[in-house]
Amino acid sequence: xxxxxxxxxxxxxxxxxxxxxxxxxxxxxxxxxxxxxxxxxxxxxxxxxxxxxxxxxxxxxxxxxxxxxxxxxxxxxxxxxxxxxxxxxxxxxxxxxxxxxxxxxxxxxxxxxxxxxxxxxxxxxxxxxxxxxxxxxxxxxxxxxxxxxxxxxxxxxxxxxxxxxxxxxxxxxxxxxxxxxxxxxxxxxxxxxxxxxxxxxxxxxxxxxxxxxxxxxxxxxxxxxxxxxxxxxxxxxxxxxxxxxxxxxxxxxxxxxxxxxxxxxxxxxxxxxxxxxxxxxxxxxxxxxxxxxxxxxxxxxxxxxxxxxxxxxxxxxxxxxxxxxxxx
Amino acid sequence: xxxxxxxxxxxxxxxxxxxxxxxxxxxxxxxxxxxxxxxxxxxxxxxxxxxxxxxxxxxxxxxxxxxxxxxxxxxxxxxxxxxxxxxxxxxxxxxxxxxxxxxxxxxxxxxxxxxxxxxxxxxxxxxxxxxxxxxxxxxxxxxxxxxxxxxxxxxxxxxxxxxxxxxxxxxxxxxxxxxxxxxxxxxxxxxxxxxxxxxxxxxxxxxxxxxxxxxxxxxxxxxxxxxxxxxxxxxxxxxxxxxxxxxxxxxxxxxxxxxxxxxxxxxxxxxxxxxxxxxxxxxxxxx
Numbered sequence: 001x002x003x004x005x006x007x008x009x010x011x012x013x014x015x016x017x018x019x020x021x022x023x024x025x026x027x028x029x030x031x032x033x034x035x036x037x038x039x040x041x042x043x044x045x046x047x048x049x050x051x052x053x054x055x056x057x058x059x060x061x062x063x064x065x066x067x068x069x070x071x072x073x074x075x076x077x078x079x080x081x082x083x084x085x086x087x088x089x090x091x092x093x094x095x096x097x098x099x100x101x102x103x104x105x106x107x108x109x110x111x112x113x114x115x116x117x118x119x120x121x122x123x124x125x126x127x128x129x130x131x132x133x134x135x136x137x138x139x140x141x142x143x144x145x146x147x148x149x150x151x152x153x154x155x156x157x158x159x160x161x162x163x164x165x166x167x168x169x170x171x172x173x174x175x176x177x178x179x180x181x182x183x184x185x186x187x188x189x190x191x192x193x194x195x196x197x198x199x200x201x202x203x204x205x206x207x208x209x210x211x212x213x214x215x216x217x218x219x220x221x222x223x224x225x226x227x228x229x230x231x232x233x234x235x236x237x238x239x240x241x242x243x244x245x246x247x248x249x250x251x252x253x254x255x256x257x258x259x260x261x262x263x264x265x266x267x268x269x270x271x272x273x274x275x276x277x278x279x280x281x282x283x284x285x286x287x288x289x290x291x292x293x294x295x296x297x298x299x300x301x302x303x304x305x306x307x308x309x310x311x312x313x314x315x316x317x318x319x320x321x322x323x324x325x326x327x328x
Numbered sequence: 329x330x331x332x333x334x335x336x337x338x339x340x341x342x343x344x345x346x347x348x349x350x351x352x353x354x355x356x357x358x359x360x361x362x363x364x365x366x367x368x369x370x371x372x373x374x375x376x377x378x379x380x381x382x383x384x385x386x387x388x389x390x391x392x393x394x395x396x397x398x399x400x401x402x403x404x405x406x407x408x409x410x411x412x413x414x415x416x417x418x419x420x421x422x423x424x425x426x427x428x429x430x431x432x433x434x435x436x437x438x439x440x441x442x443x444x445x446x447x448x449x450x451x452x453x454x455x456x457x458x459x460x461x462x463x464x465x466x467x468x469x470x471x472x473x474x475x476x477x478x479x480x481x482x483x484x485x486x487x488x489x490x491x492x493x494x495x496x497x498x499x500x501x502x503x504x505x506x507x508x509x510x511x512x513x514x515x516x517x518x519x520x521x522x523x524x525x526x527x528x529x530x531x532x533x534x535x536x537x538x539x540x541x542x543x544x545x546x547x548x549x550x551x552x553x554x555x556x557x558x559x560x561x562x563x564x565x566x567x568x569x570x571x572x573x574x575x576x577x578x579x580x581x582x583x584x585x586x587x588x589x590x591x592x593x594x595x596x597x598x599x600x601x602x603x604x605x606x607x608x609x610x611x612x613x614x615x
Contacts, residue, residue, distance in 0.1 A: 121593035285429030
C-alpha cells in the first residue's frame with residue numbers, strides 16, 4: 001500500500017508526460033494543440049475555483065485578451081513567438097489587476113457575475129476598437145516565427161508550444177503545493193479563520209487571481225499563435241463558461257481534472273464538428289448538466305476516489321463534502 | 329435629447345422586467361438564474377411560432393406564452409433546481425448555464441441564426457404625439473406595460489399577505505418556517521413567476537427587436553450588471569437600476585457612441601467601488 005502511494009505520483013506524471021508527447025500521433029495535430037491550450041486554461045481556472053473557492057466566469061478576458069496582445073506583438077514586432085506569448089501573458093496579468101481588485105471583495109455568485117460583466121466589457125472594447133483589434137474580423141495572419149525555423153506544420157508547432165504548456169502546468173502544480181497554496185486553500189475553506197490568523201485574505205485572492213489570469217493568458221496566446229488568428233469568440237463569455245465546464249467535468253480542485261475535462265470537450269467538439277453537427281451546446285450542455293446533477297466530483301475526482309477507496313478500505317471513509325471548491 | 333431619454337426608458341423596461349424576475353428568484357431560492365436570457369429568447373420565439381404556424385396573434389400570445397413558460401419553470405424547479413438547492417449555490421448557477429446552452433442551441437438548430445420577423449400588432453402601428461415629440465405607439469405601450477407590471481409586483485410584495493410571506497421567507501427562512509409557514513411550498517411558484525416574467529419580456533420584445541436564438545445570450549450579461557448595480561435580491565433596486573441603466577446607455581449612445589455598450593460595466597465598477605452590495609442591497613446579500 002505504502003509503496004503504491006509513493007510510486008503513484010511519479011508514475012502518473014510520467015504517464016502524463018508520455019501522453020502529452022505522443023498526443024499528435026493519435027489525434028489531428030491542430031486538435032492536439034487545442035487540447036494542450038485548453039488544458040492549461042482549465043487548470044488556471046481550477047486554480048481559482050478549486051483551490052481558492054472563487055468561480056470566475058470572466059476568464060475569457062484573459063485568454064482572449066492575451067490572444068489579441070500576443071497577436072499584435074507577433075504581427076507588428078517581428079519578434080519570435082515565445083516573446084509574443086510571454087508578452088500576452090504579461091498583458092493578461094496586468095489586465096487582471098484592476099478586474100481582480102474590484103472582484104475579490106465579493107463572494108460566491110456575486111464574484112461570478114462581476115467577473116462575467118468585466119469580461120464583457122473587454123469584449124465590447126475588442127469589438128469597438130477596430131483599428132487595433134480588427135473588430136469583427138479579428139486579427140489574422142499571425143506569424144509563427146522562431147529564428148527562421150519553419151513551424152507552419154502543426155505537428156512541429158505542437159512540440160514548439162508544448163514546453164510553454166508544461167511550464168504553465170508545472171507552475172500551477174507548484175503554486176498549489178506551496179505555502180501560498182495552503183493559504184489559498186485555508187481561505188477557500190474558512191475565510192474568517194484565515195483572516196483571524198492574520199492573512200490578508202483579499203490580497204491573497206487578488207494574487208491568485210492575477211496568477212490564474214497570467215496562466216490563462218499563456219494558454220490563450222499560444223492558442224492564437226497556433227491558429228494564426230485572434231477573434232472576438234475568444235473574449236466572449238461562452239469561452240469563460242467552456243473553461244469552467246471543463247473543470248467541472250474533469251473534477252473541481254484536482255488540477256488533473258482540468259486536463260482531462262479539456263481533452264474530452266475539445267475532442268467532443270471536434271467530433272461533432274466533423275460530423276456536421278453545429279449546435280454543440282445541446283450535447284456539451286447536456287453532459288455538463290448531468291455532471292452537475294449526478295457526478296459532481298467529475299471524471300478525475302471520481303476515478304481518484306474509487307482508487308483511494310480501494311487502497312484504503314480499512315480506514316473509515318471521510319464524509320463526502322459537496323461544496324464547490326472543495327477537492328472531494 | 330428628450331427622445332433619447334425616452335428610448336433609454338423603453339430599453340430599460342426590458343432590463344427592469346428581466347432583472348425583476350432574477351431578483352425575486354434570487355431572493356427566494358438563492359439561485360442566480362443563468363438561463364433567464366434563454367427564457368426571454370423562448371418568449372420571443374414562442375410568440376413568433378404561435379403567429380407563424382398557428383396564426384395566433386400578439387394579444388393572445390402576451391398572456392399565453394408567459395403562462396406556458398411559467399409552467400415550464402415550475403417543472404425545471406421541481407425536477408432539478410430543488411435537488412441542487414442544499415449544495416453550494418454555485419451548482420445551481422452552473423446548472424442554469426448548461427440549461428441556457430441547451431435551450432439556445434435547440435432553437436438555433438430548429439430556426440438557424442437569422443432573425444425572424446414579427447410584425448407589430450395593428451392596433452399599435454402608428455405614432456403617439458407626446459407633446460414634445462411623436463413616438464412609436466408600440467414603444468409607449470412597452471414602457472407603460474412594464475411600469476404597470478413592475479408596479480403590480482411591488483404592490484403584491486409590499487402590501488399583500490402573499491407578498492409578506494414571500495418577503496419573510498426571503499429574509500428569514502428559518503424564522504418564517506418556525507411561524508408555521510411552509511417556505512418550500514412558495515419556492516416553486518416564485519421560480520415559475522420569475523420565468524414567466526422573462527417570457528413576458530420576450531413576447532414584448534418580439535415586435536421591436538430581432539427574434540433570434542442569441543438575443544438572450546447578449547442581454548443576460550447586461551442584466552447581471554443591472555442586478556449587481558441595483559443590489560442582488562433587492563426588487564426595488566433591480567427595477568430602478570434597470571431603468572437607470574437603460575437611460576444611461578441611451579444617453580451614452582447619443583453623446584459617446586463608442587462607449588455606449590461598456591458604459592453599463594463602467595457604471596457597475598463605480599458602484600462596486602462605492603457600495604460593494606449594490607445601490608439597494610444589504611451587506612448580507614453578498615452571500
